[in-house]
Amino acid sequence: xxxxxxxxxxxxxxxxxxxxxxxxxxxxxxxxxxxxxxxxxxxxxxxxxxxxxxxxxxxxxxxxxxxxxxxxxxxxxxxxxxxxxxxxxxxxxxxxxxxxxxxxxxxxxxxxxxxxxxxxxxxxxxxxxxxxxxxxxxx
Amino acid sequence: xxxxxxxxxxxxxxxxxxxxxxxxxxxxxxxxxxxxxxxxxxxxxxxxxxxxxxxxxxxxxxxxxxxxxxxxxxxxxxxxxxxxxxxxxxxxxxxxxxxxxxxxxxxxxxxxxxxxxxxxxxxxxxxxxxxxxxxxxxx
DNA sequence: CTTGACTCTAAAGTTAACTATAGGGTTTAT
DNA sequence: ATAAACCCTATAGTTAACTTTAGAGTCAAG
Numbered sequence: 001x002x003x004x005x006x007x008x009x010x011x012x013x014x015x016x017x018x019x020x021x022x023x024x025x026x027x028x029x030x031x032x033x034x035x036x037x038x039x040x041x042x043x044x045x046x047x048x049x050x051x052x053x054x055x056x057x058x059x060x061x062x063x064x065x066x067x068x069x070x071x072x073x074x075x076x077x078x079x080x081x082x083x084x085x086x087x088x089x090x091x092x093x094x095x096x097x098x099x100x101x102x103x104x105x106x107x108x109x110x111x112x113x114x115x116x117x118x119x120x121x122x123x124x125x126x127x128x129x130x131x132x133x134x135x136x137x138x139x
Numbered sequence: 140x141x142x143x144x145x146x147x148x149x150x151x152x153x154x155x156x157x158x159x160x161x162x163x164x165x166x167x168x169x170x171x172x173x174x175x176x177x178x179x180x181x182x183x184x185x186x187x188x189x190x191x192x193x194x195x196x197x198x199x200x201x202x203x204x205x206x207x208x209x210x211x212x213x214x215x216x217x218x219x220x221x222x223x224x225x226x227x228x229x230x231x232x233x234x235x236x237x238x239x240x241x242x243x244x245x246x247x248x249x250x251x252x253x254x255x256x257x258x259x260x261x262x263x264x265x266x267x268x269x270x271x272x273x274x275x276x277x278x
Numbered sequence: 279c280t281t282g283a284c285t286c287t288a289a290a291g292t293t294a295a296c297t298a299t300a301g302g303g304t305t306t307a308t
Numbered sequence: 309a310t311a312a313a314c315c316c317t318a319t320a321g322t323t324a325a326c327t328t329t330a331g332a333g334t335c336a337a338g
Binding site for chain 4: 279280281282283284285286287288289290291292293294295296297298299300301302303304305306307308
């Protein structure tokens with residue numbers, strides 16, 4: 001498919017797709033004789049991945065890193081891939097932990113505060129988080 | 140405490156803290172006679188929250204929204220707060236779902252691909268994510 | 279065979295989130 | 309009481325991630 005169709009079926013603007021190519025995130029499968037970019041199903045999948053990874057706070061650079069994570073003797077050894085992947089996993093685990101804390105805090109706002117006995121002014125997300133928090137220095 | 144100490148104990152630059160004030164994310168508790176900003180423990184907590192929320196993809200604007208989520212008769216009704224919080228919770232749930240998918244995909248790269256029987260070239264994160272749709276051997 | 283929708287490159291402009299600079303007061307340790 | 313270290317405002321500059329513009333070639337329908 002050409003760039004217009006890819007744009008329509010992913011919601012990314014045509015210019016954004018060209019920008020992603022320039023940034024090494026999405027290479028067209030090929031070019032037509034006249035120079036038009038051509039994409040396929042994998043391009044679609046890749047863009048969905050990009051959207052999701054962006055939504056959870058990964059930068060384009062990090063996403064490019066995730067996308068090129070592959071075992072390829074000429075590039076990375078299996079061990080290298082493994083260590084990068086493990087690093088990313090622990091980064092993801094941290095994000096999940098943070099989201100879980102926020103989720104609980106928000107839930108306690110909707111559940112405990114609204115209709116609870118405490119004065120309404122205590123119902124802020126910071127106060128809700130208080131219950132969860134341990135002492136931790138900045139990262 | 141003054142801005143320098145807050146900066147040191149959070150890792151945010153002094154200029155960033157002033158910027159956050161301008162953006163309505165962090166108001167100093169008070170000012171000294173000479174105009175110096177003064178902060179307290181809540182400021183610290185708030186900055187930790189800001190860092191965490193940023194790391195999972197929330198914009199400063201969204202974070203400000205989360206921080207002002209409080210039941211205050213003059214601002215929001217309990218019902219309004221509840222509905223905003225519920226909206227945020229579902230947003231968070233989506234993020235967690237995405238992270239979980241990514242986590243599994245990365246895990247299958249470290250585990251199944253490295254040392255597995257399949258050809259090494261199939262070990263990309265896109266292929267790993269593919270496996271989730273149907274049957275996945277792990278988790 | 280022309281018109282309108284599509285595509286191309288290259289370069290400039292925009293927005294969010296900082297970061298640095300200039301020029302000046304304030305605090306504190308010696 | 310003075311120098312170093314801190315703080316202030318205001319403004320300009322930077323980076324990532326787009327978005328827009330300009331000027332031109334390509335393709336499909338009528």
